[in-house]
Amino acid sequence: MKIKGTSPTMKDVAREAGVALGTVSKVMNNIPVGEEYRLKVEAAAKKLGYRVNSYAKGLKTNHTGIVALIIPSVRHPFFGILTDHLCRVLMKRGYRTLLATTESDMEMENKCIRLVQQHKVEGIIALTYNPDIEIDEDIPFVSIDRFYTNRVPCVASDNFGGGQLAAAKLSELGAEKLLFLRIGSSVIGEPDKREAGFKAWCQNHKIPHHVIHLNDEDGFKPFYDFLENHIIEGKPEYDGIFCSTDQLAVNILRVLEQLGLKVPEDVQIIGFDGLLNYIDYKPYCSSIVQPVEKIAETAVEILFNEDRSKLPALTCLPVSYRPGGTTGDRDMEKKKNGEV
Amino acid sequence: MKIKGTSPTMKDVAREAGVALGTVSKVMNNIPVGEEYRLKVEAAAKKLGYRVNSYAKGLKTNHTGIVALIIPSVRHPFFGILTDHLCRVLMKRGYRTLLATTESDMEMENKCIRLVQQHKVEGIIALTYNPDIEIDEDIPFVSIDRFYTNRVPCVASDNFGGGQLAAAKLSELGAEKLLFLRIGSSVIGEPDKREAGFKAWCQNHKIPHHVIHLNDEDGFKPFYDFLENHIIEGKPEYDGIFCSTDQLAVNILRVLEQLGLKVPEDVQIIGFDGLLNYIDYKPYCSSIVQPVEKIAETAVEILFNEDRSKLPALTCLPVSYRPGGTTGDRDMEKKKNGEV
DNA sequence: TTGTAAGCGTTATCAC
DNA sequence: GTGATAACGCTTACAA
Numbered sequence: 001m002k003i004k005g006t007s008p009t010m011k012d013v014a015r016e017a018g019v020a021l022g023t024v025s026k027v028m029n030n031i032p033v034g035e036e037y038r039l040k041v042e043a044a045a046k047k048l049g050y051r052v053n054s055y056a057k058g059l060k061t062n063h064t065g066i067v068a069l070i071i072p073s074v075r076h077p078f079f080g081i082l083t084d085h086l087c088r089v090l091m092k093r094g095y096r097t098l099l100a101t102t103e104s105d106m107e108m109e110n111k112c113i114r115l116v117q118q119h120k121v122e123g124i125i126a127l128t129y130n131p132d133i134e135i136d137e138d139i140p141f142v143s144i145d146r147f148y149t150n151r152v153p154c155v156a157s158d159n160f161g162g163g164q165l166a167a168a169k170l171s172e173l174g175a176e177k178l179l180f181l182r183i184g185s186s187v188i189g190e191p192d193k194r195e196a197g198f199k200a201w202c203q204n205h206k207i208p209h210h211v212i213h214l215n216d217e218d219g220f221k222p223f224y225d226f227l228e229n230h231i232i233e234g235k236p237e238y239d240g241i242f243c244s245t246d247q248l249a250v251n252i253l254r255v256l257e258q259l260g261l262k263v264p265e266d267v268q269i270i271g272f273d274g275l276l277n278y279i280d281y282k283p284y285c286s287s288i289v290q291p292v293e294k295i296a297e298t299a300v301e302i303l304f305n306e307d308r309s310k311l312p313a314l315t316c317l318p319v320s321y322r323p324g325g326t327t328g329d330r331d332m333e334k335k336k337n338g339e340v
Numbered sequence: 341m342k343i344k345g346t347s348p349t350m351k352d353v354a355r356e357a358g359v360a361l362g363t364v365s366k367v368m369n370n371i372p373v374g375e376e377y378r379l380k381v382e383a384a385a386k387k388l389g390y391r392v393n394s395y396a397k398g399l400k401t402n403h404t405g406i407v408a409l410i411i412p413s414v415r416h417p418f419f420g421i422l423t424d425h426l427c428r429v430l431m432k433r434g435y436r437t438l439l440a441t442t443e444s445d446m447e448m449e450n451k452c453i454r455l456v457q458q459h460k461v462e463g464i465i466a467l468t469y470n471p472d473i474e475i476d477e478d479i480p481f482v483s484i485d486r487f488y489t490n491r492v493p494c495v496a497s498d499n500f501g502g503g504q505l506a507a508a509k510l511s512e513l514g515a516e517k518l519l520f521l522r523i524g525s526s527v528i529g530e531p532d533k534r535e536a537g538f539k540a541w542c543q544n545h546k547i548p549h550h551v552i553h554l555n556d557e558d559g560f561k562p563f564y565d566f567l568e569n570h571i572i573e574g575k576p577e578y579d580g581i582f583c584s585t586d587q588l589a590v591n592i593l594r595v596l597e598q599l600g601l602k603v604p605e606d607v608q609i610i611g612f613d614g615l616l617n618y619i620d621y622k623p624y625c626s627s628i629v630q631p632v633e634k635i636a637e638t639a640v641e642i643l644f645n646e647d648r649s650k651l652p653a654l655t656c657l658p659v660s661y662r663p664g665g666t667t668g669d670r671d672m673e674k675k676k677n678g679e680v
Numbered sequence: 681t682t683g684t685a686a687g688c689g690t691t692a693t694c695a696c
Numbered sequence: 697g698t699g700a701t702a703a704c705g706c707t708t709a710c711a712a
Contacts, residue, residue, distance in 0.1 A: 010689065059704050084414050362708080372681085
């Protein structure tokens with residue numbers, strides 16, 4: 001498939017306007033030029049439907065106006081929202097977004113990076129889980145949620161702080177023994193620190209706590225068994241649960257139901273992400289909210305930072321707590337959501 | 341911000357390999373060349389970390405390998421999933437996706453179209469609600485969900501058929517008086533036909549029915565009032581509701597709760613879209629399912645169709661019905677979802 | 681088969 | 697201020 005080569009060029013415009021090629025170029029780039037010339041050129045350009053060929057321009061200037069975004073998918077709401085913000089922020093700065101979805105496949109991730117580099121993008125923002133990613137040193141690169149090396153700036157939520165905050169909140173709301181839960185294959189990125197923050201807070205405050213790593217095969221069984229074995233007089237021994245994601249939290253909610261336990265009366269739960277249900281824009285559960293928009297803005301800002309020699313290796317953005325019905329602070333929640 | 345001009349060119353590779361420039365070009369494009377030359381060139385290219393500059397290439401060939409996607413956002417799950425599929429299908433065909441989000445702002449839509457055309461994309465796939473969109477005749481264009489003219493091929497779900505299917509299902513499941521509900525500003529795209537299909541089926545089958553158009557200001561009040569005035573002996577007169585989207589359906593569910601009505605015992609509800617909750621991959625409600633993946637595949641196929649003179653102006657893809665707990669067919673639903 | 685050279689549409693450097 | 701002209705990196709006849 002070829003684009004019909006009929007689009008007018010600067011030469012055409014110059015001929016039409018009866019001026020020199022260079023003059024047209026100047027008009028197009030807002031470089032001062034005699035008023036009468038400018039008008040002639042503008043008229044000719046409009047008449048011919050002229051548009052600058054950004055490939056020719058890019059060839060000359062090495063300025064393409066495109067930034068690549070490499071991300072597992074845009075299906076998952078977190079990625080979708082992040083992509084949305086990034087695309088908007090980039091557009092505002094005069095950049096277009098070249099989107100590449102990888103499904104977290106490492107081979108795909110490297111392939112995409114290679115491809116977009118061919119397209120002479122002016123920067124790459126990537127959310128990958130690839131430990132040995134092939135980065136070209138002389139193209140600006142910002143990683144999200146994944147710290148590689150000091151040479152590649154990384155932007156992430158304050159996952160450690162979020163873990164601490166979750167533990168603190170659960171404790172503040174009356175939970176006495178805390179549980180941390182995560183599921184899935186070993187997380188190698190920043191999100192790992194959620195657990196670390198949680199543990200640290202519990203240890204510092206001498207709060208009894210326990211950690212369970214679920215895996216995809218066994219599912220929630222280990223959790224179910226653990227909780228069942230720790231029920232005293234119909235009440236669960238562990239009455240505050242911090243889940244590494246909202247998704248896990250909501251699934252845990254179902255398990256607790258099966259165990260005949262009430263949330264938040266018997267057990268309080270806090271998740272992580274803070275996404276809202278797209279139907280009614282209500283939280284899925286009480287959660288540590290990631291500042292998605294701020295992440296997007298910061299990533300772009302760092303990408304375009306003038307002085308790339310002195311960039312922060314890791315930028316952690318503050319998270320916040322939002323009640324969402326799975327903790328004891330229901331009034332606060334209703335007030336915040338402005339419910340009837 | 342400029343890309344460091346250090347990347348090696350074909351000239352560098354040619355010098356390194358001790359061959360002529362043209363030979364390098366041939367190797368890069370898999371044009372037969374003496375084996376020893378090929379090896380020399382490949383070695384030199386690898387050594388220098390050479391990558392073809394697709395801007396120079398594009399300037400020559402007018403083949404950029406980029407397709408633009410213009411879409412309101414990727415935040416909404418329907419758009420996110422659609423974008424995901426499109427990006428994947430395009431990648432499989434060797435194309436990259438230039439993403440532009442418009443928030444359905446008409447000015448933005450036209451601006452984006454202008455911008456991506458500058459980038460010499462080889463095709464545009466757009467989901468817009470802009471009645472007077474500025475399309476360049478000589479760049480392939482496919483519209484999703486919005487029919488413009490016979491010159492612009494449009495891909496959409498069979499919205500009319502979906503409307504019929506919803507009415508038929510509700511009737512089949514025992515509903516005797518049907519209601520159609522939609523909300524928001526006048527829909528100008530294909531989705532309009534959901535209502536038309538619904539009405540047509542009801543008329544053909546002599547089923548009593550009613551239509552309510554809600555608007556954003558009054559919210560669900562008119563619906564609430566209508567239903568309240570049509571309750572006979574504690575049971576709603578209208579016992580089958582077709583909502584133009586799942587989102588509306590779920591919100592209506594809440595309203596019915598307030599009215600003390602049971603779903604699906606007192607009222608059955610069918611929505612439209614068929615999205616799954618990202619948390620547990622379960623349907624939000626019984627729904628007419630849009631074939632999102634098929635839409636993506638078809639759009640790309642049409643975009644790259646060899647003979648663009650004989651393209652279908654409108655391609656309607658078949659929808660299907662899926663129970664989701666808001667209709668009387670619960671057994672079927674459980675079986676389908678493979679629940680415990 | 682390999683090498684050479686013209687030119688794709690722009691920008692930028694100069695004389696004018 | 698304006699207008700030739702030489703790159704930019706690559707493809708592609710065409711000549712060797």
